[in-house]
Amino acid sequence: MWPYFPDLLARPVPRYTSYPPATQFTEKVGADAQAKALNAVVSGTPISLYAHIPYCQSICWYCGCNTGAAGRTQRLHAYLEALEAEMAMVAKMLGGRGKLQRIAFGGGSPNAIEPIAFVRLVDRLVTMYAGNNPDISVEIDPRACSLEWAMTLAVAQVSRVSFGVQSFEPEIQAAIGRIQPVEMIETCMASLRARGIKAINFDLMYGLPHQTNESLLGTLDHVARMRPSRIALFGYAHLPHIFPRQKRIDTAALPGIEARFEQAAIGYERLVSEGYVPIGFDHFALPDDSLAIAAAEGKVRRNFQGFTEDQSDVLIGFGASAISQFPDAIIQNEKNPGAYREIVGAHQLAGKRGLIRDTEDQLRAHLIEQLLCTGRADATCLLNDPAALASLRQLEERRLIIRDGNDIVMTEAGRPYARVVAALFDTTLPVMGTGSLAA
Ligand code: SF4
Known part of the structure; x- marks a missing residue:
């Protein structure tokens, strides 16, 4: 068991998905810096792309992402139109200089849009950025993962799918506003695996309302049986003053700091005993997964998507709140989807805040x-x-x-x-x- 030092755990430190961290972003660095950084990309530079879909079919109470209810179809279409326009604008500025390695879709839930719209986005990106078989990964909400979606992901040559699981315990699912029975996840996984998508990630959480060591181990029993390729085990961060939707979560039902620590330790021990390789402080991968292979070679990186084997130093984000990272600058797009659409509609880059790195x-x-x-x-x-x-x-x-x-x-x-x-x-x-x- 890890030693328990509550004073260290209580210290507010960033997650360091970038340095300087996002707390240092300023509105003095925006679209101009973004244009300069894009213009400075040298021919042949490996680049990775990220597209943000800030919509979900239903909103989970614990969620800290920039997302809203999908609602009206017209609003989704308008957003996708802006997203495509931004992709085209940036591609024109790059003038073919970047070498496309990866495309990641996140949110929100990329499967809140129509499958055909997703295929179109992939096609546009691969065409505009002259991609030669890039790795494509997608975050999927299992509650909206239909057979049509499984076929769509296979047709679009998606190589990795991430499921938000959090916990398999029905009482906890009810307490966080996300009901998804074990069988639902099993069916989704089977459907993807049958279509050749073998790389499947689970996001899990400890520190959830009513969660105990036993219920966490119960969830991990299911996980051990299903054997996803990668797991991220995050601690739930209860910040209702920042994310008002979290007010629906009963604060009194949350485990205390020591119980949280124990859950993290128990989760770690169980996953390692199941043969997962620990990566950094919250990721785990099966030994034959590309992240574990990168770890064995000392090649794991950390970016806005967490621990990754992606070696690109240039990450270009599309969509509301998406972050672009360059060696000497980090820029975040306008967060509000409506304002984002207006900016892109006026043929301007959507960078709104960020920082320059000396x-x-x-x-x-x-x-x-x-x-x-x-x-x-x-x-x-x-x-x-x-x-x-x-x-x-x-x-x-x-x-x-x-x-x-x-x-x-x-x-x-x-x-x-x-x-x-x-x-x-x-x-x-x-x-x-x-x-x-x-x-
Ligand atoms: S599906 Fe994911 S992104 Fe959407 S509300 Fe739930 S946790 Fe947030």
């Missing part, structure tokens, strides 16, 4: 990524900073890290504290150093 930021981003993905990073930049050095020593005394020359190496006990260790490299946080990491 050389120092890029170095720190690399160190944080290395630490989170491989468990090791060069700590030379911390050694002349007395405050950072004091924090580092405290983590060392707790056996969460060890020193190897100028490198710091995470121990197995340090895995649940990986983001706290990564925060040593983060100069955007207010206080670092002596006392800040003390017991």
Whole structure:
């Protein structure tokens, strides 16, 4: 079992899907910076594309995504039209310089749109960006995964599907507003596997209302039987002041901080005992999955989609709230789908807020990524900073890290504290150093 340090778990640190983190985004960096970054893409640069569908057939109470009820067909069509227009605008600016590696569809629920509209989007992207057999992944809401969708995904040559599962426990599903029986997921998986889509991810959660160690293990019994290729096991973040839909969740039914920690540990132990390879602090993959293979080769990366084997340094996001990442800039599109449509309708890029990364930021981003993905990073930049050095020593005394020359190496006990260790490299946080990491 991992050692329990509540003071470290209580420390508010970013998830580091980027550095500097999204909290540093400013409206001073928007469409102009986006245009400059796109124009600077050099011929042959590997690029990955992400398309955001901010609609779902029904809204789950725990959800922290930028999404709304699909509702009127006309609104969906107008959004898809804008999405296509944005894709075309960016493709024109790139002028064929990017080398398309991957396309990811997320949301929201990409299967909130019509299957035929999805096929059209894939076709447009592959044509506009001259894709040569790119990896295509799609997030799918199992409650809306029909036979027609399974056939559509196969026809569109989708290679990976992610299911939002969270928990198989009926009481928990009722408490989070997402009812999906085990048989529903089994049928979806069987349907996809029969059509050649073998790479299937599950998103699971701990820290949900009424969740106990036993109910988590019950969910993992089903997971072990179904054997998805990858699993992400996230802790539920209850932030009703930011996501009003979470007000429907009974705060009194949520597990406390120690119970959450135990659930994360139990989940980790069970998945590892089932043969899954742990990746970073919340992902797991079967040994023959491309993420586990990348981990064995020291090639795991971290971007807005979490831990990934995607090696592209340029990620271009389309749609409301989508984020584009370049080596020296990160730009997020306008979040409101209506405002997004208007901007794109006026033939402008939709970048609304973001940040520019100088050389120092890029170095720190690399160190944080290395630490989170491989468990090791060069700590030379911390050694002349007395405050950072004091924090580092405290983590060392707790056996969460060890020193190897100028490198710091995470121990197995340090895995649940990986983001706290990564925060040593983060100069955007207010206080670092002596006392800040003390017991
Ligand atoms: S289906 Fe997914 S994106 Fe849509 S509301 Fe539920 S959790 Fe959020």
